[in-house]
Amino acid sequence: MKNKAIKLAVVGRGLIGSAAARHLSKMGCEVTLIGPSEPSDYAHHDGVFGSHYDEGRITRRLEPHPFWMQMNRASISRYGEIAAESGIDFYRAVGVLHIGASDSPEVALIGEIAEAAGIPCEAFEDASLAKRFPFLRSTKGMRGFFESVDAGYISPRRLVQAQTVAAQRAGARIIDEPALGISECGSGVTIKTRSGSIEAERVLVAAGGHTASLLGRSFGFKVLGRTVAMFRLGEAEVRRLSGMPSMRCFGPKGMDPYILPPIAYPDGHTWLKLGGDPVDVELDSEVDIKDWFRSGGSTRVADGLQAQILDRIHELQFEERRVVPCMTTFGDSGLPQIGPLSDRVAVAFGCYGKSAKCSDEMGRLGGMAVLGETRAELAP
Numbered sequence: 282m283k284n285k286a287i288k289l290a291v292v293g294r295g296l297i298g299s300a301a302a303r304h305l306s307k308m309g310c311e312v313t314l315i316g317p318s319e320p321s322d323y324a325h326h327d328g329v330f331g332s333h334y335d336e337g338r339i340t341r342r343l344e345p346h347p348f349w350m351q352m353n354r355a356s357i358s359r360y361g362e363i364a365a366e367s368g369i370d371f372y373r374a375v376g377v378l379h380i381g382a383s384d385s386p387e388v389a390l391i392g393e394i395a396e397a398a399g400i401p402c403e404a405f406e407d408a409s410l411a412k413r414f415p416f417l418r419s420t421k422g423m424r425g426f427f428e429s430v431d432a433g434y435i436s437p438r439r440l441v442q443a444q445t446v447a448a449q450r451a452g453a454r455i456i457d458e459p460a461l462g463i464s465e466c467g468s469g470v471t472i473k474t475r476s477g478s479i480e481a482e483r484v485l486v487a488a489g490g491h492t493a494s495l496l497g498r499s500f501g502f503k504v505l506g507r508t509v510a511m512f513r514l515g516e517a518e519v520r521r522l523s524g525m526p527s528m529r530c531f532g533p534k535g536m537d538p539y540i541l542p543p544i545a546y547p548d549g550h551t552w553l554k555l556g557g558d559p560v561d562v563e564l565d566s567e568v569d570i571k572d573w574f575r576s577g578g579s580t581r582v583a584d585g586l587q588a589q590i591l592d593r594i595h596e597l598q599f600e601e602r603r604v605v606p607c608m609t610t611f612g613d614s615g616l617p618q619i620g621p622l623s624d625r626v627a628v629a630f631g632c633y634g635k636s637a638k639c640s641d642e643m644g645r646l647g648g649m650a651v652l653g654e655t656r657a658e659l660a661p
């Protein structure tokens with residue numbers, strides 16, 4: 282009740298912004314959540330883009346860095362609460378298979394972290410791997426750890442929707458438009474949109490890859506273009522692969538894809554998706570970001586991903602391939618940027634390609650930052 286009178290704006294209706302809006306509304310703040318919906322036609326879209334326009338993001342607790350593991354644990358523990366508050370389901374507990382060469386130090390580390398953190402992970406090697414996961418094309422010299430509890434995938438689109446509905450139910454107002462500018466004055470902030478200005482006492486900016494350009498300042502984060510390849514499956518393949526978990530493959534860059542199991546998409550078809558770019562494409566400006574999304578991603582990267590999926594899934598048959606662009610943000614610290622820029626403006630972004638699963642806790646931290654509390658390791 283302490284924050285009842287505080288009038289806040291959250292800019293960015295993506296995974297982190299919508300989570301922040303839910304938390305802040307539930308704390309009793311008066312919240313306006315500002316951000317556009319997903320564009321229907323990337324090639325002709327003139328506005329901003331987001332990183333959550335999909336149905337599959339891997340979720341898991343296992344993570345080497347204690348900060349990220351705690352983000353994952355806290356967020357996953359609230360998936361049920363978000364679904365109950367919104368009536369929108371977004372999580373499938375199919376588990377995650379972490380897999381690589383038997384002598385891979387990264388795979389060995391998975392086993393060590395799991396044990397230290399008390400996260401159940403079953404180990405498989407060669408023949409036992411083939412028996413447990415018969416869809417794998419080759420298991421010779423391979424080792425896998427299957428994380429079966431609190432792991433699988435979420436639909437990032439549905440999670441944004443769920444957070445938005447839950448925030449609305451807790452009193453938030455939604456403005457389905459981009460912010461065109463943010464200015465501070467003595468008593469508050471003004472957020473300009475096409476349909477008018479919104480006044481608030483404070484603002485949290487969670488605009489993903491657009492955060493730096495919207496605020497007109499560099500945070501030292503890189504925005505990287507990402508390409509995903511999707512494979513449309515027929516009914517027989519969907520049935521055959523029905524027990525497939527999410528997969529994280531370890532190997533040299535470009536041969537280390539992450540793979541989502543077959544997922545039903547809004548087009549009525551079921552798609553198998555994978556990503557894992559061999560080279561980083563830096564998007565240095567707002568124009569670069571828009572051009573990247575409008576370009577539709579890299580066919581060359583998708584060719585490499587196609588080779589990867591055919592090499593990993595036994596006799597995979599697909600009916601169509603789709604190439605999809607996305608973006609991620611990376612900083613030097615390995616941590617997100619969640620904290621104040623001034624008494625009235627705070628930011629929450631910096632996703633490292635792994636913040637969908639833990640966006641609820643990142644949004645909560647963003648909410649606390651705009652209220653004046655920053656976690657020690659994130660303090661400026």
Ligand SMILES: Cc1cc2nc3c(=O)[nH]c(=O)nc-3n(C[C@H](O)[C@H](O)[C@H](O)COP(=O)(O)OP(=O)(O)OC[C@H]3O[C@@H](n4cnc5c(N)ncnc54)[C@H](O)[C@@H]3O)c2cc1C
Binds near residue numbers: 489
């Ligand atoms: C290909 C790919 C695969 C990934 N796989 C995984 C995975 O398996 N597991 C995982 O946990 N994470 C994964 N991620 C990462 C995850 O999707 C991101 O971490 C997450 O989307 C970041 O959330 P965000 O809120 O910072 O950004 P976004 O979700 O991009 O949200 C930012 C929002 O800001 C809005 N915005 C931008 N500019 C403005 C403006 N001027 N005014 C108002 N709104 C604005 C945008 O419209 C967007 O909705 C993946 C990312 C990519 C690209």
